[in-house]
Amino acid sequence: MLSKTSKRGASSRIVLGALLSTFVISFTFSGFWTASIADSSPNSFVPNTPGPSKAPPPGVGGYRPDTIIVVANPRADADDVTDALSEVKGTIQRKISVGTKEFLVIKTEKDKLDETIRTLSKDKEHFSLVQRNYTSRKQACDVLNDPRFASQYELSALNVPSGWCANATGSGQTIAILDTGVNPVSDLGGKLLTGFNASVGSGPGNTDTDPGSLGHGTSCATTAAALSNNGTNTAAPAYNALIYPIIISDSEGYSDDASIVAAIGECITKNIRIISCSFNATPPYSFSNIVFHPTLHIALDAFYQSGGLFFNASGNEKKSIRDPQRPYLIVVAATDEAMRVARFSNTGKSVWFAAPGSLVQCTTKNGFPAYISGTSFSTPLAAGVAAMTWSKYPADTNSQILTRLVNTANRSFKAYRDTKLGYGIPNAGSAAN
Numbered sequence: 001m002l003s004k005t006s007k008r009g010a011s012s013r014i015v016l017g018a019l020l021s022t023f024v025i026s027f028t029f030s031g032f033w034t035a036s037i038a039d040s041s042p043n044s045f046v047p048n049t050p051g052p053s054k055a056p057p058p059g060v061g062g063y064r065p066d067t068i069i070v071v072a073n074p075r076a077d078a079d080d081v082t083d084a085l086s087e088v089k090g091t092i093q094r095k096i097s098v099g100t101k102e103f104l105v106i107k108t109e110k111d112k113l114d115e116t117i118r119t120l121s122k123d124k125e126h127f128s129l130v131q132r133n134y135t136s137r138k139q140a141c142d143v144l145n146d147p148r149f150a151s152q153y154e155l156s157a158l159n160v161p162s163g164w165c166a167n168a169t170g171s172g173q174t175i176a177i178l179d180t181g182v183n184p185v186s187d188l189g190g191k192l193l194t195g196f197n198a199s200v201g202s203g204p205g206n207t208d209t210d211p212g213s214l215g216h217g218t219s220c221a222t223t224a225a226a227l228s229n230n231g232t233n234t235a236a237p238a239y240n241a242l243i244y245p246i247i248i249s250d251s252e253g254y255s256d257d258a259s260i261v262a263a264i265g266e267c268i269t270k271n272i273r274i275i276s277c278s279f280n281a282t283p284p285y286s287f288s289n290i291v292f293h294p295t296l297h298i299a300l301d302a303f304y305q306s307g308g309l310f311f312n313a314s315g316n317e318k319k320s321i322r323d324p325q326r327p328y329l330i331v332v333a334a335t336d337e338a339m340r341v342a343r344f345s346n347t348g349k350s351v352w353f354a355a356p357g358s359l360v361q362c363t364t365k366n367g368f369p370a371y372i373s374g375t376s377f378s379t380p381l382a383a384g385v386a387a388m389t390w391s392k393y394p395a396d397t398n399s400q401i402l403t404r405l406v407n408t409a410n411r412s413f414k415a416y417r418d419t420k421l422g423y424g425i426p427n428a429g430s431a432a433n
Helices: 078-087 113-122 153-157 160-165 216-225 257-269 294-305 375-392 398-408 414-418
Strands: 004-006 009-011 014-016 063-072 091-098 101-107 127-137 174-179 242-247 254-256 274-277 309-313 330-335 351-356 360-363 369-372
Touching: 063 113, 063 257, 063 294, 078 091, 078 113, 091 257, 091 294, 101 257, 101 294, 113 127, 127 257, 127 294, 153 160, 153 351, 160 375, 174 216, 174 257, 174 375, 216 242, 216 360, 216 375, 242 257, 254 257, 257 274, 257 294, 274 375, 294 309, 309 375, 309 398, 330 375, 351 375, 360 375, 375 398
Parallel strands: 014 127, 174 242, 174 274, 274 309, 309 330, 330 351
Antiparallel strands: 004 009, 063 101, 063 127, 091 101, 127 254, 360 369
C-alpha cells in the first residue's frame, strides 16, 4: 500500500486494494483435509490502544490527525461520557452503529491528538476502547487501452464456466462494493442499487455515482458481477447478482476505519451478506492487525455474526502479512496468468484465498473495456465466486459457504506449494456441485 503525509501531519491511509491489493487469510494446518470454519471473535482479544510512540512513522502508514474512534464503557452514563470528552475539548463528530455496538468518532483539539489518546485511554470508567482513525488508500493500477481482448483467463482459472453450467450465477445475491462509488455503465444495467455514502468527510447520503475522476469502484463492480452474454465488454462470475455501492473514500482515493465501520453497519441494516472491499493499509498496519484496528475487527465480527462474508484485498507491496486468519476477514492475494504469485501481491498467514489479479478485464467508469491489475480485482473475483455458490445453496450459512470454498479450492498449481496463499484459488465449478 502507499502512504501519504500532508502538512497537517502524518496521515495513515487505507488504500484501495482492488488495484493491487488483496487480503488472504489462512488457518494453520499441515496437509489437506475437509475443514469447517469455526467462529473467531475479536472480543476475545481487545488490545490497549497503541500509544503515540507506536504510531506509524511518516512514509509507512497514517491516520487522521484530528479524529479518533472510541467505544464508551457500557456501564458509563452518557452525560458523564460527554463531560469526559469535554474535559479534553473533544467533540462527537459522528455516531456509528454496527449491530449492537456503537462507535464514536471524536474530533480532537488541534495538535492535541496524542495527548487526548493518552488521557482517554487511562479513563477506563468511561471508555472501553480508544484508537487512532487509521487511513487506507486504493492501489495504483496498470490499465492497457487495448480494444482487442483475449479470452478472460481469470474466469477459467476460477472454473467459472463450470459453475454457470451448474446454474450458479449469483441470482438472488447482492454484493456490496465498498470503494469509490459505482457508475451506471451498460455492463451493470438493471442491477445497480441506489447506494450509500459512508465517507466520514461527507457523511451518509444517497448516491450511487463514482465521484471525481476515480473509477476504481466501477471496475471492481464489473469484475465481480458485470452482465454477461450481452455482447458488451466483459463477463463476470456473478453476472446475475445485484450491486450495492458504498462510497468509503475521499476524492483522492483514501478511506479510514470510521468510514469502513459505517459501511459495515449499513450492510447489516440492509441484510447484505457479501462485501468486497479493495482498500487496505501497508503491512504491518493491514486490516488484519487487530492491535491497530480494534474497532474495525469488532465491526467485522458483527457482520460475520449477522451472517455475512467480508472479502478484502491483501495489498500490493509484495510483503508478508503475519497476522492470523480470521473467518470474519477473508483476505485475498493475487496470482498472474501463469498461476504464479503476482509480482506485487502481499501474501502470508492472514490470507484465505488467491485469485487472478494481473491483467484482469473489467469495464471502466466511462463504460469502456480495460485491462487492470492489483489485489483490488482479485477480491471482487473471489466475492463473485462466493455469490455464485450462495445462489446455488441459498439456505447455507456464511460459515457453510466459506467451508465449501475452502474444501473445493484449487491447490494443485505450483505456486501454491511455494508460498502462503491460504487455501488456494476458489473453484466455482466444484463449489457449486
